[in-house]
């Protein structure tokens with residue numbers, strides 16, 4: 274039951290399609306089908322042992338991804354595969370392409386990627402899929418033809434709207450606010466920000482004005498400087514939403530050492546371990562996050578299920594995700610982890626990640 278003949282057949286099929294001139298939409302569709310192996314899901318297929326699963330985060334030096342990929346590695350160990358993590362040190366749009374190409378050459382069975390850009394990674398991911406590699410996006414999606422399934426942390430609508438609600442409560446629904454995001458291309462942050470903007474259109478927020486979306490590029494220093502810049506440009510700023518763990522930690526560090534501490538509200542998405550001291554010193558009242566380890570764990574099991582033929586990425590298929598139980602593939606190949614946790618002074622000490 275070697276994977277090699279299968280792979281060779283797939284590569285040959287892909288080559289045939291390319292030879293036929295895959296330029297139209299229909300051709301593109303059949304290429305996608307070819308890369309999915311044209312198989313039917315068999316939920317009872319055993320999870321293969323020895324699968325090679327590679328995690329490719331937005332960037333490697335981000336504590337959020339360190340936690341997520343540790344969760345992923347634990348899952349891979351549990352089903353007797355081999356995992357590794359590789360990736361760029363910056364989260365710029367095309368920084369992941371060369372890593373995808375290397376993983377393809379290495380004949381990994383699964384690439385689990387948080388895309389820095391929805392489109393820039395797609396040609397390389399398509400090559401990987403045509404070589405028989407299963408692609409799971411997690412955290413930040415790529416365009417659907419670049420992947421088999423997307424493991425979404427939580428409902429993007431809930432993530433976006435709830436952060437506006439939390440901030441509004443803290444500032445009495447009044448005043449200038451800003452968003453400190455990750456990179457301008459980040460699919461996940463941009464989706465959440467669209468929902469924030471939509472939420473802000475509601476009459477109860479008519480007294481609030483979004484004055485700027487700043488980008489800290491998920492770089493600690495840049496996020497710190499951008500926060501400083503926001504307060505300089507808008508001295509009457511009342512609040513900041515930072516939907517990135519790197520951004521919120523840097524913004525909190527800036528605020529906690531400035532005259533704005535306790536005066537400018539800050540919320541967003543952060544890890545409890547990075548944010549604990551800023552909750553304790555009164556800089557931050559409340560923020561949210563899912564457990565990144567569970568996200569990586571679920572992504573690993575989805576990769577294992579794809580590579581074992583348990584699922585193909587179609588809506589309605591189900592697979593077992595270890596301690597997270599049975600999971601179902603939803604619309605557009607999306608699997609949702611679950612609702613995030615809200616952290617504040619009352620509960621933050623119960624969490625260690």
Ligand code: RAM
Nearest residue numbers: 337455516517518519542
């Ligand atoms: C940062 C990254 C990641 C995002 C979290 C909330 O670590 O931008 O993509 O999901 O924040």
